[in-house]
Amino acid sequence: xxxxxDLDKQIxxxxxxxxxxxxxxxxxxxxxxxxxxxxxxxxxxxxxxxxELSLAWRxxxxxxxxxxxxxxxxxxxxxxxxxxxxxxLAASVLTVALFRSGPAPSSHxxxxxxxxxxxxxxxxxxxxxxxxxxxxxxxxSARPAPVEEELDWSSVDLDLL
Amino acid sequence: xxxxxxxxxxxAGLGALALAQDAPGRAFELLxxxxxxxxxxxxxxxxxxxxxxxxxxxxxxxxxxxxQGRTRIDFPQGSSLSGQVIVEVPDRREHYFPDSNEIRxxxxxxxxxxxxxxxxxxxxxxxxxxxxxxxxxxxxNTQMITVSDSKGNKLxxxxxxxxxxxxxxxxxxxxxxxxxxxxxxxxIDFEPRxxxxxxxxxxxxxxxxxxxxxxxxxAKEKGFAPVLLKDSQAKLxxxxxxxxxxxxxxxxxxxxxxxxxxxxxxxxxxxxSRLGRMGRNVxxxxxxxxxxxxxxxxxxxxAKLEELAKKVSERRSES
Numbered sequence: 171x172x173x174x175x176d177l178d179k180q181i182x183x184x185x186x187x188x189x190x191x192x193x194x195x196x197x198x199x200x201x202x203x204x205x206x207x208x209x210x211x212x213x214x215x216x217x218x219x220x221x222e223l224s225l226a227w228r229x230x231x232x233x234x235x236x237x238x239x240x241x242x243x244x245x246x247x248x249x250x251x252x253x254x255x256x257x258x259l260a261a262s263v264l265t266v267a268l269f270r271s272g273p274a275p276s277s278h279x280x281x282x283x284x285x286x287x288x289x290x291x292x293x294x295x296x297x298x299x300x301x302x303x304x305x306x307x308x309x310x311s312a313r314p315a316p317v318e319e320e321l322d323w324s325s326v327d328l329d330l331l
Numbered sequence: 332x333x334x335x336x337x338x339x340x341x342x343a344g345l346g347a348l349a350l351a352q353d354a355p356g357r358a359f360e361l362l363x364x365x366x367x368x369x370x371x372x373x374x375x376x377x378x379x380x381x382x383x384x385x386x387x388x389x390x391x392x393x394x395x396x397x398x399q400g401r402t403r404i405d406f407p408q409g410s411s412l413s414g415q416v417i418v419e420v421p422d423r424r425e426h427y428f429p430d431s432n433e434i435r436x437x438x439x440x441x442x443x444x445x446x447x448x449x450x451x452x453x454x455x456x457x458x459x460x461x462x463x464x465x466x467x468x469x470x471x472n473t474q475m476i477t478v479s480d481s482k483g484n485k486l487x488x489x490x491x492x493x494x495x496x497x498x499x500x501x502x503x504x505x506x507x508x509x510x511x512x513x514x515x516x517x518x519i520d521f522e523p524r525x526x527x528x529x530x531x532x533x534x535x536x537x538x539x540x541x542x543x544x545x546x547x548x549x550a551k552e553k554g555f556a557p558v559l560l561k562d563s564q565a566k567l568x569x570x571x572x573x574x575x576x577x578x579x580x581x582x583x584x585x586x587x588x589x590x591x592x593x594x595x596x597x598x599x600x601x602x603x604s605r606l607g608r609m610g611r612n613v614x615x616x617x618x619x620x621x622x623x624x625x626x627x628x629x630x631x632x633x634a635k636l637e638e639l640a641k642k643v644s645e646r647r648s649e650s
Binding site: 282294 | 378380382383384389391393395402404411412417419424426439440441443444447501503505511512513514568569571573575576580582584586591593595597599601602605606613626628629
């Protein structure tokens with residue numbers, strides 16, 4: 171029959187090597203675990219409340235630490251270079267985008283639409299203004315009468331009568 | 332003595348103040364007098380009329396004779412318009428072109444011009460009116476009316492004869508205050524002697540061409556679809572071919588319920604969103620047909636333009 175000391179050695183060795191205990195040692199270990207005093211201890215441990223981490227407490231602590239932390243002043247160069255860097259980056263991106271998009275699209279499309287609006291507004295204004303008179307396109311399209319058709323009567327002819 | 336002077340000064344000041352306060356009312360009454368009475372004024376006169384054409388201003392002179400609601404316009408000898416004659420009676424306008432020996436039949440314009448002036452009177456709450464001494468125009472004393480929009484942007488100025496309900500001078504401005512056109516009588520006679528048959532054009536051998544026929548002819552000459560807006564309320568005022576960047580733009584201007592409508596036909600695609608954006612209060616409807624783009628512009632609702640666009644088609648040949 172092995173004593174307590176030998177049993178402890180065998181348990182340690184088995185745990186170390188991850189090997190099964192010898193049958194004698196296993197019997198003795200079962201007997202020890204089944205003892206009343208150990209069962210009382212095990213029951214007492216099981217009855218203990220679960221100790222959960224309080225996040226509220228941790229958060230309050232963090233805030234308190236932040237309050238106590240001395241305020242770091244931004245250095246002048248940090249204030250200056252960050253906007254400059256951002257502007258520079260934006261300008262670079264824009265430049266690249268412009269160059270990558272090739273030549274600027276022709277203004278022809280926009281101009282034609284603009285021209286149509288202008289013609290509409292000018293025509294309306296011209297008709298308003300002219301009343302019974304001529305409107306611009308009638309003036310522009312005017313061509314003199316054919317020479318052979320002209321009969322140049324004048325007041326001189328009347329004086330001869 | 333000093334009390335008398337003070338009393339007179341006070342009365343004069345009060346009078347001036349009353350006049351100043353009543354200026355919009357007086358301007359409005361003057362305008363109304365012209366709208367109501369201009370048809371009854373007989374006169375002969377010479378007027379110089381100037382339009383903004385593209386970036387430039389172009390001027391021409393008209394010799395106007397008016398009697399009993401009828402108008403005749405001739406052009407001075409030596410001008411490029413010499414030989415053309417326009418006669419307008421209440422239901423008809425005839426325009427003689429000597430170079431083509433044509434008499435073009437058009438809808439009358441005068442009543443429409445009066446109606447558009449009447450618009451200021453009927454919609455007076457939308458405009459601001461002011462009046463001032465207009466000085467002398469064509470040797471006559473005038474009152475000058477300024478019509479502005481509700482924000483005070485000047486739209487038009489009209490110089491109205493002190494005695495007769497007639498506009499002797501008129502200037503018009505675009506939305507940014509640029510002069511877009513003006514006319515001014517340089518001579519006027521309110522007791523004209525009217526030649527016999529002055530309001531009739533007789534020319535043997537001349538061809539009568541309606542404005543619709545003229546539009547179709549223009550379209551065919553340039554390879555455009557000879558289509559017209561066929562609506563009983565739409566009157567074709569004129570048609571013309573414009574050039575833009577070496578390409579033809581076929582333009583038809585209609586009068587519709589007192590508003591102007593312009594029908595465009597072009598050989599390339601149109602950007603509707605751009606056209607809509609630039610038009611301010613002008614609405615637009617575009618469509619394509621047989622490889623051509625069409626645009627109908629006017630101060631009408633989009634739905635109305637769309638409805639009218641469906642009525643753009645070829646005219647049945649008349650027998």
